[in-house]
Amino acid sequence: MARRWVATRWGGLDGWEFQEVELPQPGPGEVTIRVTAAGVNPADYKHVSAPRPGLELPAPVGYEVAGVLSAVGPDTEIASGGGAVGDAVVAFRIAGGYATEVIVPAADVFAKPPRLDDPAAANLLLAGSTASQMLHTVGVRAGETIIVHGASGAVGVSVLQQAAELDVHVIGTASEARFAEVRRFGGTPTAYGPGLLDRAREAGHGHIRAALDCVGTDEAIDVSLELVADRNRIVTIVAAARAAEEGFHAINGAQPESAAYRDSVRADLLALAGSGRLQVPVARTYPLAEAIEALTFLKDGHPGGKIALLN
Structure with missing residues (x-):
C-alpha cells in the first residue's frame, strides 16, 4: 500500500491529508516509481489554493521526484530510453510526487545522472x-x-x-x-x-x-x-x-506554450547537471510525513536553497 499527500479542499495546508492508496500495475506507456525524494516548490501549494480548470479534488500534490523504477508497463520505455526495474530515475511535470510510490507517464521519466544525489535530482527540473x-x-x-x-x-x-x-x-x-x-x-x-x-x-x-x-x-x-x-x-x-x-x-507552467518549452529542455538540463555544470543547492530535507512542516518553512522564510521530502 502506497501513501501520498492530497489536497482535500481548496485553500491552505490544513486541507491536506496523508492517505493510503492501492496502486494498480502500470499500463502501456506508464511506469511506477518508488519515490526516494520529492522536490518542494511554491507551485505545490499554489496550484491547489483555489479551483482551476482540469483539476479535481482530492488532488495529489507534487510535480517532481527522484526514485527507482519499481514496475514498467508493457512495451514501455522511459524518455531517455530503456528503463528497467531498479533503475534510478528523475520525473518532472507529474502529478502526485509527494508519495511513497507513484504511477506516471514514461514520457516524463529520465535516467538520473549518477553524480546527482536524490534531493538535488528531485529539485532540478521545475526551477531549471x-x-x-x-x-x-x-x-x-x-x-x-x-x-x-x-x-x-x-x-x-x-x-x-x-x-x-x-x-x-x-x-x-x-x-x-x-x-x-x-x-x-x-x-x-x-x-x-x-x-x-x-x-x-x-x-x-x-x-x-x-x-x-x-x-x-x-x-x-x-x-x-x-x-x-x-x-x-x-x-x-x-x-x-x-x-x-x-x-x-x-510566464507560468500552466500556459501550454510554457509547458511545451519546459518539457523540451528536460534532457538538456539533466545532461548539464550530470556534467557538474548545473548545481542544485539543497538547504534542508524532511521526512515525507512532514510535508506540511516543509511547506510551512518554505512559505514563511528564505530557505537558502531547495527543500526535499525523503522516503
Whole structure:
C-alpha cells in the first residue's frame, strides 16, 4: 500500500491529508516509481489554493521526484530510453510526487545522472526549466549583461548558472546576506532596496539589455522598466498583473506554450547537471510525513536553497 499527500479542499495546508492508496500495475506507456525524494516548490501549494480548470479534488500534490523504477508497463520505455526495474530515475511535470510510490507517464521519466544525489535530482527540473524559459523568452545573447531580481532564490540560482553557460553576465539582486551565493554562481550581486536603480546602472555600466523578475515586487518591476526600454526583453514569473498592464512577458507552467518549452529542455538540463555544470543547492530535507512542516518553512522564510521530502 502506497501513501501520498492530497489536497482535500481548496485553500491552505490544513486541507491536506496523508492517505493510503492501492496502486494498480502500470499500463502501456506508464511506469511506477518508488519515490526516494520529492522536490518542494511554491507551485505545490499554489496550484491547489483555489479551483482551476482540469483539476479535481482530492488532488495529489507534487510535480517532481527522484526514485527507482519499481514496475514498467508493457512495451514501455522511459524518455531517455530503456528503463528497467531498479533503475534510478528523475520525473518532472507529474502529478502526485509527494508519495511513497507513484504511477506516471514514461514520457516524463529520465535516467538520473549518477553524480546527482536524490534531493538535488528531485529539485532540478521545475526551477531549471523555468530559468531556461526566462532566458529564452528575453532572447539573451552571448556577451550581454542582464539583471535578475531574486538571484539567490531557486530559480535565480539556476538562471545564474545557465546564463554563464551562454556567456551572459548577470547583475543579481539579493540581500547582502546572500551576496556570496550570487557570486558563487557567477553573478555580480547588488542589494535591493532604495537606490537599486542607480546601483544596477553602475554595476551594469549602463548596458543592461534584459530583465528577469523572480520576486514580483513593485521595486523590481519599476527598475526593470527603467533599465530596459524593449518590453519584449522583460519577463516575470510572479507579477502577471503588472506584465499585462505594462506590456511585458509573464510566464507560468500552466500556459501550454510554457509547458511545451519546459518539457523540451528536460534532457538538456539533466545532461548539464550530470556534467557538474548545473548545481542544485539543497538547504534542508524532511521526512515525507512532514510535508506540511516543509511547506510551512518554505512559505514563511528564505530557505537558502531547495527543500526535499525523503522516503
